[in-house]
Amino acid sequence: MAANMYRVGDYVFFENSSSNPYLIRRIEELNKTASGNVEAKVVCFYRRRDISQSLIQLADKHAKDLEEEKESPSEPELSEKQKHQLRHRELFLSRQYESLPATHIRGKCSVALLNETEAVLSYLEKEDTFFYSLVYDPTQKTLLADKGEIRVGPRFQADVPEMLQEGEPDDRDQSKLEMKMWDPECPLTNKQIDQFLVVARAVGTFARALDCSSSVRQPSLHMSAAAASRDITLFHAMDTLHRHGYDLSSALSVLVPQGGPVLCRDEMEEWSSSEANLFEEALEKYGKDFNDIRQDFLPWKSLTSIIEYYYMWKTTDRYVQQKRLKAAEAESKLKQVYIPTYNKPNPNQISVSNGKMATVNGAASTGSFHTAGGGRACESCFGVQSAQWYSWGPPNMQCRLCVSCWMYWKKYGGLKMPSRAEGAEEKTPPSPAPNELRSRGHGARQSSHMVPMRNSGSPKSSMKTKQAFLLQATRLTKLARHMCRDLIRLRRAARRPFVPINCGAIKAECKSSLNS
Structure with a gap:
């Protein structure tokens, strides 16, 4: 019962396709529609397979930087299989919301911000556990870190000077220091200050009675007095006292100048309805x-x-x-919704009948095991026996997965075992040619998850023809090679390809040799 009860804040699997992996979402709201169905407003999380290859390289660089920043990397070296499966646990948070039917929920999972102090193997040891460290913007196609930084250093902390001794002069530039707005050691008593503030409120109330716009906004005396008692009036009164050296008679004359009483308004009064x-x-x-x-x-x-x-x-x-x-x-x-366990047959279920594959709608018995017909094994674990088989990939390839690998594919968006295609994908140059970008990006995403790809034709059609070129040296250059060997030193220059050769000195030496 508790496993099928979903609440606001839960991380859940959503199924939007019978053959694709589950979507991972966080429930923000549960709303009942006019038809009586329940819809969930969810926050979207994206897998590595959902973002572009350039952003994946950026995420890998960020992970590498985090690894180098660790003071004591005491974690054991991960195997290729563990690295492969760890990539399936990485998600990318987004600020994107969407509404999905609650009936498409297929279970709960756990998503946490990557903890640098926790071993990464702990994410592999727990079922249905994922982590994220970057925020993906599907509109701008960007990745950003989802955490603050501890601002330590001279840019963020003030340098506290040493305490001055008794009688020691203060050499600081007083113009760069703060301006004193009130002196707590002023000669006035608290009673005198309170009396002056009462006079300031009374002047503010009288000023609002004389002002036409204020009499419209505050038609009653009670409202005018309340407006005159706001902080703006008190701040003005205390500032007036400070500017006139805490002389009550001088400050009172400023509150009621020649033209009439001073009217102080804050934003609450200035704004219209x-x-x-x-x-x-x-x-x-x-x-x-x-x-x-x-x-x-x-x-x-x-x-x-x-x-x-x-x-x-x-x-x-x-x-x-x-x-x-x-x-x-x-x-x-x-606050919560009960979703019963989804037990309808998957359209991708297949059965073996007389050695031939046939798609069925009914679920196979969990107690019996079927041997893969046609000599084809599971594309992930290469097993040949399973309680149920599922078709996977393009129909013409006739690939299949066993029950365990199918559930792994649905939950984690990949296959259990790494493939050579994935290793080749990691060695792909980061900056392909513009006309190759679209096809290579699609192919890389397919190969990284071991989805079989159909051959579209001859190898020539998928490769770009390289432009041939010829570097022809001038006669003067050929002469300089022989006449200035002590300056050029070709063998030494070949071993240091990034150190420039002083062409000016060689040209001058060559001309002087020719003139002589």
Whole structure:
């Protein structure tokens, strides 16, 4: 019962084709459709076989760099078979979401971020266990590391100077230091400061009563007083005190200048109701991606203004109401779903009848073993007996897998044993010719998973003709070879192909010899 219960956050196998390997996904949401079926919103994970050859080489380089960074590589050397099977356990996380029917779930698995302190063999010892270390972007076709870095060094840490002794002068450039905004040792008492802040709030309330736009936004005295008590008014009052040397009479005269009382507004007051509605709509669509919010919804607002408004908006009743609604909506969503074990026959099942292969729809008995007919063994383990056989690869090749290797293929996307084709694929040059890129990439992906490929014709059709060329030396060059042997030293230059030859000196020596 528990094995068939799938919850939000589980890593699961999805089947989208009877012959292809399972998809590996993480359940984010379980939603009930109008027809009563359950759909799962899932995060996509990709296998090595799903990405291009150039990105696979990039992933291998990243793994090699991680291996070199280890201080004490005490792990035993892996065999070729273990390396081959370890590649099948590697996945690539993506930020891509998709919705799939919950009935296509075929079991649970485990996916974890690669732990550098854990032995890689531990992933092979556990069934249905995978790891990832890179994030794949299927749109941009890029791979990025999915972890932060510890920022240590002079670029990230401040150099703390030695503590000054009593009477020792401070030689630092004061203009480069922080600006003091408030002196905690000011001559005013706490009571005097509180009284000044009360006066500042009263001036702010009076200023809003005189301002026409504020009287429309805050029609009542209670709302005006609440707006005047916000932090922007208190910050202005304390800054005024500091700038006037904590002289109360001088600071009070600044609060009420010749033209009328000072009115201080923050972003919560500056924004109109229509702008607030636009912001909430954008926040629902983009989340806290303030750059996209500004670009698509509020281009006339600065990024600083949007961020400041966001944190003020989180203190309002409107935010509290939306948070409660979202919590109630999340509570009403499905938390888990029961999917019975899938036991329908696979169309790829085959049986042996009179030594000939025949496709059947019924499952074979698990207690009996069938010998592969026609002299063909399992393409993975090369066994000749199995409780059930499955056709694999192109139909014309008539390849087959035993039960164990078929389940390995479905779960891990490859065959158990490495092949010579895979070794040849690893030696493929990283930069093929442009007109070979498409065909070679497809062939490499097939050969790396031992999928038989059909011969498309003669070898000449699949090979690129090389362009012949002739290097013809001039007479002066031929003469220089004989006249300047002490400078050229051909044998020594041939052993050092990357050290340039001083052609200028050779040319000058040759001309002087010819003139003499």
